[in-house]
Amino acid sequence: MIxxxxxxxxxxxxxxxxxxxxxxxxxxxxxxxxxxxxTDETADVLAAAREVVPGLRTxxxxxxxxxxxxxxxxxxxxxxALLAFTDADCLPHPSWLERGLAxxxxxxxxxxxxxxxxxxxxxxxxxxxxxxxxxxxxxxxxEEHGFGVTANLFVRREVFRSVGVFRATLxxxxxxxxxxxxxxxxxxxxxxxxxxxxHPARAEAAEVFAKTKRVAIGLRDxxxxxxxxxxxxxxxxxxxxxxxxxxxxxxxxAGLRLQAxxxxxxxxxxxxxxxxx
Numbered sequence: 001m002i003x004x005x006x007x008x009x010x011x012x013x014x015x016x017x018x019x020x021x022x023x024x025x026x027x028x029x030x031x032x033x034x035x036x037x038x039t040d041e042t043a044d045v046l047a048a049a050r051e052v053v054p055g056l057r058t059x060x061x062x063x064x065x066x067x068x069x070x071x072x073x074x075x076x077x078x079x080x081a082l083l084a085f086t087d088a089d090c091l092p093h094p095s096w097l098e099r100g101l102a103x104x105x106x107x108x109x110x111x112x113x114x115x116x117x118x119x120x121x122x123x124x125x126x127x128x129x130x131x132x133x134x135x136x137x138x139x140x141x142x143e144e145h146g147f148g149v150t151a152n153l154f155v156r157r158e159v160f161r162s163v164g165v166f167r168a169t170l171x172x173x174x175x176x177x178x179x180x181x182x183x184x185x186x187x188x189x190x191x192x193x194x195x196x197x198x199h200p201a202r203a204e205a206a207e208v209f210a211k212t213k214r215v216a217i218g219l220r221d222x223x224x225x226x227x228x229x230x231x232x233x234x235x236x237x238x239x240x241x242x243x244x245x246x247x248x249x250x251x252x253x254a255g256l257r258l259q260a261x262x263x264x265x266x267x268x269x270x271x272x273x274x275x276x277x
Contacts, residue, residue: 001097002078003033004061004070005088009041012088016049016056019086022097026054029097032078033088034070037062068166068174071150075165081157085150090115091198092152099195100154109156109187110179112138112148113195120203126259127208128201129252130267133260142191145230147179152197159187172218177227212267216274223275233275240265 001019005012012033019031031053035042037060046058061073067087075083082104086092096113103111117132119125124132141147153175163185166174183189202208222228241264252260 001029001031001084001086002071002074003031003086003088004036004067004074005033005038005042006036006065006067006070007038007040007042008088009038009045012042012045013049015086015088015090015092016045016053018091018094020053020056021094022092023095024097024101030055030057030078030080032057032059032074034059034061034074034077036067036070037065064168066168066171067150068170069168072165072168075157075160083155083157083160085153085155086197087151087199089200090151093196093198096152096195096197099192103190103192103195104154104156106190107188108190109159110148110182110189111154111192111195112142112189113152113154113192113197114138115149115152116196116198117201118198119201124201125203126256126263127205128203129256129260130263131202131208131211133264139191139193142189145176146183146189147176148189148191150175151199152195154195155182156187159185163187170218170221172214173222174218176218177222180227180229208263208267209270212271213274216271220275220277237268237272237275241268 003015022029033046033056035046035058050056050058057077059073059077061070071085082101084097084100100111100113115138119128138148138152141149159182163181166178170177179189202211219228219231223232241261
């Protein structure tokens with residue numbers, strides 16, 4: 001299990017606890033956390049965790065800033081034949097690793113598991129609603145676009161040996177690019193509904209705007225490099241959003257739907273500003 005981390009000390013402890021509590025025993029798995037040059041208390045959290053988390057190994061990647069560079073360092077350090085990726089703000093369910101391994105044993109080279117969005121309260125605020133509806137729909141990513149995001153992704157080591165590792169220079173979209181490179185090289189990818197990690201929906205405007213900007217820059221970079229196979233910029237991107245999906249199992253009131261629609265369209269054109277730069 002490989003986890004990149006950068007200045008996420010507050011969330012990392014819970015992630016490590018969730019990884020330590022996997023149904024796959026400590027003698028059958030390893031946890032590799034790669035610090036990407038954090039300046040907060042991440043090093044202290046890892047030092048304390050090494051005393052209580054079986055199988056925890058740590059590494060540092062501070063020569064290249066970026067989660068894909070950190071994941072590549074984790075690939076070098078890890079010893080397993082199947083590598084499981086998640087993020088430092090995610091909470092894998094207890095059976096996550098077991099279910100991902102089972103899905104890979106059916107013959108898949110890459111397995112993308114379900115990402116369950118969680119909210120601070122019983123009901124999402126408008127930014128959580130927007131975030132949950134717009135990002136991390138892993139089934140859609142796999143079935144419609146042929147990739148899985150690294151918040152919940154299993155990859156056979158032989159795939160990395162065959163097609164190479166993540167592009168460390170990409171700040172966003174490296175999982176998209178890698179999965180497409182892997183499948184173009186003959187690897188198979190499948191979606192595993194029961195291999196689940198929880199991810200907190202972004203609850204603040206600044207967080208959602210930052211995510212939107214990062215994704216837009218990633219799409220722009222992929223397109224300019226000729227690596228974007230879908231969602232290429234066209235006149236359709238300038239049309240306003242009229243229908244926006246609701247988080248699973250949630251029926252938003254009309255007022256919240258209206259707020260979300262306004263926010264989504266602002267984000268849409270904010271995204272275009274970054275794609276056109």
